[in-house]
Amino acid sequence: MPTIKPAARREVMDNLAQLLEVLPPHIRAELEGIDRVHELLEIVLDLGRQPEARFPDGFVYLSDDFVTREDLDYVVKRVGQFGQDNRAGIERTLHRISAIRNRNGHIIGLTCRIGRAVFGTIDIIQDVVESGRNILLLGRPGVGKTTMLREVARILADQFGKRVIVVDTSNEIAGDGDVPHPAIGHARRMQVPRVDLQARVMIEAVENHMPEVIVIDEIGTEQEAQAARTIAERGVQLVATAHGNTLDNLVLNPTLSDLVGGIQAVTLSDEEAKKRGTQKTVLERKAPPTFDVVVEIQDRDRLAIHHDVATTVDLLLRGIEPSPEVRVRSPEGTIQVQEGAPRRPPEADAPDNRFDARPPEVHGDGGGGARAFVVPRDVRSSGRDGQTPPSPSRLWGGSRPARIFPYAVSTSRLQRALASLPVPVQITQDLDSADMVLTIKGQYRKMPKRLKEAERRGVPIHVIRSNTLAQMEQFLERTFLSPEDASALMEAQRAVEQARQLARPVELSPQSAYIRKLQHELIERYNLRSTSIGEEPNRRVLVLPEEIR
Known part of the structure; x- marks a missing residue:
């Protein structure tokens, strides 16, 4: 296991005194007498039970007396306002106070979680952060995802001078109050008034504030996943966390699988299924991943990094277990790297695999990944005879590159699609020299003057469903590759x-x-x-x- 570099010095800012000030005096006195208070994870106050201080290896009772309503009221009056997610904070700190309510809405329990700004936590992935790629952090609760996210925001804003916006849903990243905690450095923070508005604030951050980087904690809904994809397509670097411990979990999560490209079922022909030795219906990735890199935080000093999410998902869908790079921070303060060894499970060759998504057609994405494309039913082409050309067969057989005239289609996305596939195509803005026209379904239905002109001249009009990179790549693959x-x-x-x-x-x-x-x-x-x-x-x-x- 090679050593790559010494770990940076780690510093901790916990503002523990501010949390102790909001606790009832008799509980505060007990905590101040504990030697291990720097290891404290959370304080639990449940009505009618003994108060607890929880540590990584267990808990201790803070009093022989039971928690009373007066104790709970004492804390509630001294913290910020509870939101719809039943979370509150203490201004200019990272501590989080979460409430448990009864059926009538009255608070009957409090969890006071210690928030710590730990500087030096991203030394283990600093090269990944500096690469400018979109990064998704996964891991179980309490493993340090938010702490690492906070440090990423500070490093990118302060050391690299980037315009960083933190979308802070429950004030988890930058603390409670109007002034963000200094742990995020020069990064700016946008608060989210309600959890269900996070997706809207994500889009607002891009449209209103011209960020180069957006940092988001806990992407958890389909709307937020779609917003993340929209942000990534606008060229903004995304660094985020999501629910799930591993990349496998994410692929199987129907709500969040779009973050890593999503999966779809594809029906093969009898001949193709027989050739592969698989069932007729297989799974494949349906789009490029929103996030280029996934980091699985196994514990605070051990990470597994999937540097190429596209390839990893394709391997999973093929029944091949991925082999991420493992990085470990040793007690001596060095970071060691272990390259994963490929392992193919015995059942991977069986027809009835857990996944079987060796796609009908796979081509490189230009970034070390692989994409599988299937042309949707409504991707169609009209020729000189008005008939849909045969598919799948290579339609262009000329000795020179085909010239495509894009109408209501993003030229920049089409150029990116051409960069990802080895096809003989050039883009032209001159309809007179075009061999074919590419447009979207909505425009084809309206049949504007330009398309009528192309049809009158007998120039084939190819129609894709929407103005997206994936649809353009599907069209190019279908038209130019046999x-x-x-x-x-x-x-x-x-x-x-x-x-x-x-x-x-x-x-x-x-x-x-x-x-x-x-x-x-x-x-x-x-x-x-x-x-x-x-x-x-x-x-x-x-x-x-x-x-x-």
Whole structure:
């Protein structure tokens, strides 16, 4: 296990004195007499029970007397206002006071959780944070997700001078009150009045305040997941936490799976299913992930990092257990890295897998991942004869690149789609020189003058459902790649993964010169090298691992 660097010095700011001041005097006196008060996690006050101080390894009673309503009222009067989530705080601190109510709405219990700003917690993932990629933190409650999120906001704002907005739903990140806690540094904080408004405030942060980074704690609803995707598509870096301990949990969570690309069921033809040895219905990833990196916080000093979420999800759906990079902070203050070893469960080759989503067509996304695309029913094309062209077959057979005229379609997204697939296409703004027109369904229904002009000239009009990157990639794949191309690219993508994990060259099946060219282009997008070996008709591509580049 190699050592990568010494850990940064860790400092703690807990503002514990402010919390003690809101507690009843007899409970406060007991706490002040405890030697381990710096390890305190929370104080529990339940009506009719003894007050408790909870530590990582257990709890102690703070009094032989039971908690009374007067004790609860004493605390409630000295903390901030409780919101709809039954949480309150203490101004300029990170402490959280959560209430338990009876059927009549009266408070009968309080959990006073100690909030600590720990400086130096992200040294273990600082290189990931500095990369500018979207990062999702996962882990069980109390493992330190919010603490790490807070430190990320401070580092990006203070050390890198970025415009950081913290969307603070329950004042968890920046504390209670109008002035944010100094633990977030120069980052700005937007408070959320109600939990159900978090998604709206996320979008408002992007539209009104021009952030470069948005920090969000606890993405937990479908609306918030959609808002996160919207933010990511606008080029803003996202750093967030979500419910779930591992990436596997997230993939299986129907509410939040969109954060990692989502999954969808696809029905294969009888021939394809027989060829693969699978059931006719398989699962595949339906979109690029919102988050590029997922960090599983296993405990405060041990993390598992999935550097390429797209590839990891595709492996999961193929029945291959992913092998994340594991980082450990040792007691001596050094950070050690352990590369995960690939493990394929015995049942992975069985037809009835837990997941089986080797997609019909898989192509590189240009960032080390893989995407599986299926053309929806309403992605259609009209030709000179007004008929829908056959699918799936490569429709462009010209000797030069096809020229596409985009109408009501984002040119920048189309350029990104072209960058992710090795297809012979150029974008033109001149309808006279266009070989085809690409537009969206809403515009095609209206048939504006420009589209009528194209139809009159006999220029094929291709229609996609919406103006999204995924729809454009699906169109390009369907129009310019045959099933043979797609199968060969899928083989190349799997070979790239094997070459990386096994650190040895991987040989592909013999292919024609055209398909070998596509495979070379795909492998190059993964930042690996390849070469062709053998003689025709058995000439084939060899994928080279990084160490022998």
